[in-house]
Amino acid sequence: MHKPADIATQLLGSPYEALDERTKRVARHVAERTHVSRNLTQDAGVGQSFGQRAADAVASFGGSWIFVGLFGATMLLWITLNALLLTSRGSTFDPYPFILLNLFLSMLAAVQAPIILMSQNRQSEKDRIHAAHDYEVNLKSELEIMLLHEKIDHLREKQWAELLEIQRQQLKLLTGLIEMKTLSP
Numbered sequence: 001m002h003k004p005a006d007i008a009t010q011l012l013g014s015p016y017e018a019l020d021e022r023t024k025r026v027a028r029h030v031a032e033r034t035h036v037s038r039n040l041t042q043d044a045g046v047g048q049s050f051g052q053r054a055a056d057a058v059a060s061f062g063g064s065w066i067f068v069g070l071f072g073a074t075m076l077l078w079i080t081l082n083a084l085l086l087t088s089r090g091s092t093f094d095p096y097p098f099i100l101l102n103l104f105l106s107m108l109a110a111v112q113a114p115i116i117l118m119s120q121n122r123q124s125e126k127d128r129i130h131a132a133h134d135y136e137v138n139l140k141s142e143l144e145i146m147l148l149h150e151k152i153d154h155l156r157e158k159q160w161a162e163l164l165e166i167q168r169q170q171l172k173l174l175t176g177l178i179e180m181k182t183l184s185p
Helices: 006-010 021-032 039-042 049-060 066-090 099-183
Strands: none
Touching: 006 021, 006 099, 021 039, 021 099, 039 099, 049 099
16 A cells, blocks of 8 residues: 555655664554564563573562562571570680671672672663564554544545535536426426
8 A cells, every 4th residue: 555665754754765774664564564563571581591591580589578588587597596506505606796697698799789780781671672662563553543544534535525526416406406497387
C-alpha cells in the first residue's frame, strides 16, 4: 500500500534517507504491515556468559531479604559462639573486636560490590533496550493512527462527494417533477 519513503515524508515530515536506523525500521514495518513488538524477556537470556548469569544471581540473592536474614543470623551466631567459648574455655577463636569476622565481611564486600555493579550495568543495558523497543512500538502506533485518520478523512470526503451527487440527482428529479406538474393541466 505505502512505501517507507512515502510514510517518512507524509507522516514524519522527513525524507527517508534523513531518518535514523530505528525510525527507518519502523517506517518499513508500517509499510509492510508487520509487527514491531516482540518479547524482549525471551531474548534477554540468550547469549549470556556464565559470568553474566552468575553476576545476576549474586546480585539477585545479595539484594534479597533472605540474604539480609542469613547475614544477620550468621553475625549473631558468630558473636554468640565466641561469647559461649569465652565463658566456657576462657578464650575464643576470634576475640572481642572480632577482627577475623571483620576480615570476612571486608572480603565479602570487596567481592560482592563489583559483581553487583556488573549486574546493575547489565540491567541498565536491558533497560535501554526496553526503552528503545518501547519507542519503536509507540512510533509505529502513532504512525498507524495517523494512517487511520488519513483513511477516515478519505472515506468522509468520498461520502460527501457521494451525498452531493445524490442531492444533485434529487434536485434534478424534483425539477423534472415541477416541470411536469406545471405543463400538465
